[in-house]
Amino acid sequence: MIIMKKNDPTLGEKTKIIFMKIPTKAYIVITILIAILYPLLIMYGTAGQLWLRLAVRTEILVLLALGLNLIIGDTGLLNLGYAAFFAVGAYLTAIFASPRFGFDLPFWILFLASGVTAGFFGFLVGLPTLKLRGDYLAIVTLALGESTRLTLNNWDYLTNGPGGIPGIYHPSFFGYPIDSYVKFYYLTLIIILISIVVLNNLKNSKLGRSLNAMRENEIAAECMGIDTTKAKILSFVISSVFAGLAGSIFASFQTFINPTNFVFMISTMIVCMVVLGGMGSIPGVIVGAIVLDTLPEIIRQTFSVWLPSVFGSDFYANWPHILKDLFINFDRYRMLFFGILIVLVILLKPEGLIPNKRRQKELRETDPREISESEKTLFDVEEGKMDVKV
Amino acid sequence: MKILRVENLTKRFGGLYAVNNLSFSLKKGEILSIIGPNGSGKTTLFNLITGIYPPTEGKIFLKDDDITGLRPDKIAHKGIKRTFQTLRVFPNMTILENVLVGMHPIIEENIFNSIFHPPIMKRQQKEATEKAISILSFFGTRLTGTRLHHPANSLSYANRRRLEICRALASDPKVLLLDEPAAGMNPKESLEIMDQIKQIRDKGYSIILIEHDMKVVKGASNRVIALDYGEKIAEGTPKEVSEHPRVIEAYLGKKVAKNA
C-alpha cells in the first residue's frame, strides 16, 4: 500500500508548478511562433483553405475582444452594443472601396479612417451616456447597437439596406495586393500584435491606472484627481476605435457585408469571449476569442463531417433522434453550447480561463500575520455610509 | 498665513443638519484637529471640503481661491488630498500603483505617451516610481520591499491607513485631510502614527486631523475644534478645548447614555 505524505505534491500540482516555472516571455515567444507557423501547418488542401478562412475570422474576433476588454475588463463598464462600432468601421471601408459609389481609396487610409470614425461615433454616444451607471449603460448600449443596425438596414441610399454592399475591394499596399487568406492572416496578425503592444502600454500608463482605480473605488479615484467622466469617455472611444479597425479588415476580407453581420448576437458573443477568457487579461481574452470561435467549428467538423466519413454515412442511424440532430446539425445548437460554456465558467472559474493578475490576487486572502490582535477586535468600519451621493 | 478658510458652511441631509454654520481657518504648517462624538459631522465636513457633496450654504477658500462646489478631481488638482475613515484603497492594485495613482495630479502625460511609451515617458515613470518608494519608506519597511508589488488588499487595516496617507501625500498637497488615521490601531500604534503625523507637519504640510478621541490628538495638535451636532462648540489649544464645559458635556453625555 502506498501512503502518501500530506505535503507530497500531486501530479496536477506538479504540472502546475512546471508551468509556473516557464517565464512569461517564453509563453509570449511560443505563442507568436505558433501564430506565425499556423498557416504553414494547415495551408494545404481544400480543408486547409477552410481552416485558414476560419482563422482570419477568429483574428478579427480577437481584435474585437481586445478592444471590448478595455471597457469591460479595465474600466468595469458593460457595452452590449459593440457590434455598432464594428459596423461603422466596416461600412465606412465598404462605401469607399467598392463599386457602390465608385470610390477606391487606399486601404491604409480607410483602415485608419474607420478607426477614427468609429472612435468619433463612440465619443458622440459616450458623451451623454457614460454618466449612467452599470445597468443603465448596458441597456442604452444595447439599444444603440440595435438602432445602428436598423439604420443600416433602412438607409437604402447609403448602405443599400438589407441587400448590403457587394464587391468590396481587397486591400493593397503600394501595389502589393492582399488577396488570399494567408495574406489576410498575416496582415491581421501584424495588426493584432501592434494592438497588444498598444493595449499593454496603456495598462501601464496614467490612463490605464485611472481606469483601474475608477473601477475599484470611484470616489477615491475622484479624490485622487481623476476626472472619471473624461476617463470613461476616453476608454470608450479607444475601445470603439478597435472595433472600427476590426470592421475595416472584416469588410475588405469578406468583400460583401450586410446588416445581418452586425446583429446583437455578435455583441453578446464578444462579451462572452471577454468573460470566458478573463476580464482585464490580454492573454485571457485572446484565448477566450479563439476558444469560442473555433471550438464549435471543431465540434461541428468532428461530428458532422469527420465521424460520418470515417464510420460511414449511416453512423448515426440508430441514435436517438435528438442526439442525431445535435451531432449532425451542431450549427443550430451553437448558442446553446455558448450558454452552457459561459455558465460553466462562471460556476467553476469565475475569473476566466487566464485571469488578470490583479483579479487573481483578489482571491488570495489577507496574510494572517498582517492582522495584529488589536485590529481584530478594535477595527470598526462605517461601511457604505459614503456611497450615497446626494 | 491662512491656507484654507471655511465660511458659514452648512450641509443639510433632509431635516438633519450634518454641518451647521461652521467657520474656521487652517494656518500654513499647522495641525488642526477636529474632534467630536460619532455623528457630529466631522466626515461630512471633509466630504464638503473635497467636493464629494456640494454644501447647502457657505463658502470654502483655498488661499484666496473660491473652491466651493468644484468637483472632487478639480479640488485634488488644486492641492487638497485626503484619507478615508472607511478605507478606500484600490484593493487589487499593488501598493506601488496605489501611490502612483495618488501622484496623478503631478504626472504630466498625454494620450499619445500613454499609448506609445516614448523614452521620455520611461524616464518619467522611473522617477515617479522612485518618488513613490521614498514616500512609502516613511513608514519603514511596512509598505516597501517585496510588498510594493502586493495588492493593497493583502495589507492589514493599519497598513491600509498608512498606505492611504502615502497615496494622499504623493502629489505634495497644500492641505492634507486625515479622517481618523488611528482608528483600529492599538494604543502603541496610535501613538506612533500621531508622532508620524507631526513629522509630516514638520516637513511643511498643513493638516486637518479628525479624531473622536480627545486623548489621541492632545499631543499632536496645534489647535483643536470640537463639533457637536454639526456645530462648533469650542475652539482653542488642546488644553482649552478639553476643559471646555460644552465639550465635557458632549462627551460625558455620550458616556452616560452609553452606560445607561
Ligand SMILES: Nc1ncnc2c1ncn2[C@@H]1O[C@H](COP(=O)(O)OP(=O)(O)O)[C@@H](O)[C@H]1O
Ligand atoms: N450621505 C448622507 N446621507 C444622509 N445622512 C448622512 C450622510 N452622510 C452623513 N450623514 C449623517 O450626517 C451626520 C454626520 O455624519 P458624519 O459626518 O459621518 O459624522 P462623524 O464623521 O463625525 O462621525 C450623521 O448623523 C450621519 O448619519
Ligand SMILES: [Mg+2]
Ligand atoms: Mg466620521
